[in-house]
Amino acid sequence: MYMKHLFTLLLSIFSLAGFGQQKVFATKTGQIFFNATGGIEKIAAVNNQTDSKFVDQTGQMIFAVLIKGFKFENQLMEDHFNENYMESSKFPKADFKGFITNIKDVNFSKDGTYPITVDGNLTIHGVSNKVSTTGTLVIEGGVPEINGTFKVKIKDYGISGMYIGDKIAPDASITVKCKYL
Amino acid sequence: MKKIILLALVFILALAGGSYYYVFIYSKNRKFDMAAAEAISIDATALVKAFQENEANANKTYLDKVLLIKGTVSITAQNQTGEHTITLSSEDPFAGVMATLDSTETKQVKVGDNIQVKGFCKGFLSDVVINNAIIADK
Numbered sequence: 001m002y003m004k005h006l007f008t009l010l011l012s013i014f015s016l017a018g019f020g021q022q023k024v025f026a027t028k029t030g031q032i033f034f035n036a037t038g039g040i041e042k043i044a045a046v047n048n049q050t051d052s053k054f055v056d057q058t059g060q061m062i063f064a065v066l067i068k069g070f071k072f073e074n075q076l077m078e079d080h081f082n083e084n085y086m087e088s089s090k091f092p093k094a095d096f097k098g099f100i101t102n103i104k105d106v107n108f109s110k111d112g113t114y115p116i117t118v119d120g121n122l123t124i125h126g127v128s129n130k131v132s133t134t135g136t137l138v139i140e141g142g143v144p145e146i147n148g149t150f151k152v153k154i155k156d157y158g159i160s161g162m163y164i165g166d167k168i169a170p171d172a173s174i175t176v177k178c179k180y181l
Numbered sequence: 182m183k184k185i186i187l188l189a190l191v192f193i194l195a196l197a198g199g200s201y202y203y204v205f206i207y208s209k210n211r212k213f214d215m216a217a218a219e220a221i222s223i224d225a226t227a228l229v230k231a232f233q234e235n236e237a238n239a240n241k242t243y244l245d246k247v248l249l250i251k252g253t254v255s256i257t258a259q260n261q262t263g264e265h266t267i268t269l270s271s272e273d274p275f276a277g278v279m280a281t282l283d284s285t286e287t288k289q290v291k292v293g294d295n296i297q298v299k300g301f302c303k304g305f306l307s308d309v310v311i312n313n314a315i316i317a318d319k
Contacts, residue, residue: 028279028306028307028308029258029260029261029266030261031261031262048260048261048262048264048281049260049279049281049303049306049310049312051306051307064306065306066303066304066305066306066310068244068245068301068303068304069303069304069310069312071312089240089244089245092240092244092304093304093306177261179261
């Protein structure tokens with residue numbers, strides 16, 4: 001009888017604490033835009049196969065992309081991006097691992113646009129750097145979408161090339177748009 | 182002397198024109214003929230297993246190559262830009278082959294169909310990722 005009460009008590013505590021209610025949102029078709037236009041010529045690409053997950057209770061998040069999956073309007077530019085700058089055969093992936101630090105401010109059961117702050121490590125070209133940025137988490141019909149833009153210094157990631165600082169901007173703009181269907 | 186300068190100018194202009202055409206027109210509009218391309222044939226399970234067992238080796242063999250992948254459709258969907266995607270299942274329920282179809286592909290498939298997908302291998306995340314894909318055989 002004592003054991004039965006103990007079990008019921010433990011079950012209640014775990015339920016109140018939300019134990020087991022954690023939800024992982026995932027997508028394999030998120031978008032990441034890259035723009036490093038430094039001159040007249042547009043140097044921009046999109047990756048439509050971004051793999052991303054985040055946890056609603058802790059804010060833990062991950063984004064991963066394949067460098068060869070970035071599409072440029074100009075095929076020759078895409079080839080240069082992969083071969084001369086990103087060395088994508090040697091470093092085929094880039095990822096971001098971190099946390100939404102104010103996830104508790106997001107009400108997943110109420111539609112709206114929630115400002116978020118994100119901290120984590122961005123790894124590009126085999127080099128990791130800390131990144132802190134802001135963005136929004138939009139809830140629409142229970143479906144979350146994470147949006148945000150931040151800048152990275154290309155040279156901080158060990159990427160070199162003769163046009164960086166000229167035709168290629170020294171700071172690339174990275175835009176994230178991931179809908180977790 | 183004038184003739185040499187004139188010839189040099191014509192040569193420089195032709196070179197500049199050719200370079201402009203190659204970089205800004207030809208490269209921008211060049212369309213790869215996926216249907217006619219030579220491909221490495223493999224089934225979805227073997228491809229996923231190759232990446233799971235040794236990703237570096239699999240990248241050396243398959244990255245940016247045209248693959249002809251045989252498998253069973255487990256998911257059909259659309260990405261955020263409306264492009265159609267097909268996932269072929271493997272023996273591992275958590276990993277498959279996800280192909281984003283080329284905008285010119287009009288063939289329809291449904292879950293459970295045994296098909297062959299042809300496209301560029303871009304590497305491995307949760308699934309093996311294939312781009313510019315066409316449905317080679319239904």
